[in-house]
Amino acid sequence: MTAGQTPLWLRRTVVAGLLGGLLLLGFVVMRPFLVAIAWAAIMAYVSWPLHLRVLARLGGRRTWAALVMTVMLTLVLGGSLLWLGLLLRSEGVAGVRAPVFWGAATATVALIPFGAPLIWGSIGAGIGLFVGPVILAILLALWREWDSVNADPQQAPTHPETL
Structure with a gap:
């Protein structure tokens, strides 16, 4: 070398x-x-x-x-x-519509503790407990508005609270 x-x-x-x-x-x-x-x-x-x-x-x-x-x-x-x-997509739509048909007032309160962790559990409990109910409330408000616009006054009430 x-x-x-x-x-x-x-x-x-x-x-x-x-x-x-x-x-x-x-x-x-x-x-x-x-x-x-x-x-x-x-x-x-x-x-x-x-x-x-x-x-x-x-x-x-x-x-x-x-x-x-x-x-x-x-x-x-x-x-x-x-x-x-x-x-x-169709299952998701059915999953959102079902609580609305069961009774709008009781569904919102009942699904806040249960729906958010099931739907948003992978994101995290902290974000999921906030985002899940917010989305459900927005969808519920949109459904009520659509239902009130398209309601037929001659139709019998279908909500359990009004029967």
């Missing part, structure tokens, strides 16, 4: 440290995408036999087989997610 050169062990240590830092930074950048990459790998593995059938049916044309598989998977997954979203 001459006087101007760095020792071999030091160069290797610096290179190993830089590579380790590069791998760590690469993992930090890729961490938000790891779940999507895992799902993509699962979908590719599961749909591979179907892809082979489509490829054989299309006479070995890989581009067309890839297009058909992409469209099919998009329609199946997109349709399922759309159906699930519509189902959850």
Whole structure:
């Protein structure tokens, strides 16, 4: 070793440290995408036999087989997610309307301690105990206003308190 050169062990240590830092930074950048990459790998593995059938049916044309598989998977997954979203929306609307039909005055008081932790429990008890009743009160006020505008004077009362 001459006087101007760095020792071999030091160069290797610096290179190993830089590579380790590069791998760590690469993992930090890729961490938000790891779940999507895992799902993509699962979908590719599961749909591979179907892809082979489509490829054989299309006479070995890989581009067309890839297009058909992409469209099919998009329609199946997109349709399922759309159906699930519509189902959850209708359940959410039914969950908001049900307390209003049970009796507006008693529902607000009864649901303040119970509805907020169930609906907003994942956000936190402090915020949930405040936000849940506020949203319920706003929806209740909107429902009462809509109900009073669209009320038919000839119709019999349907609230339990007025029967």
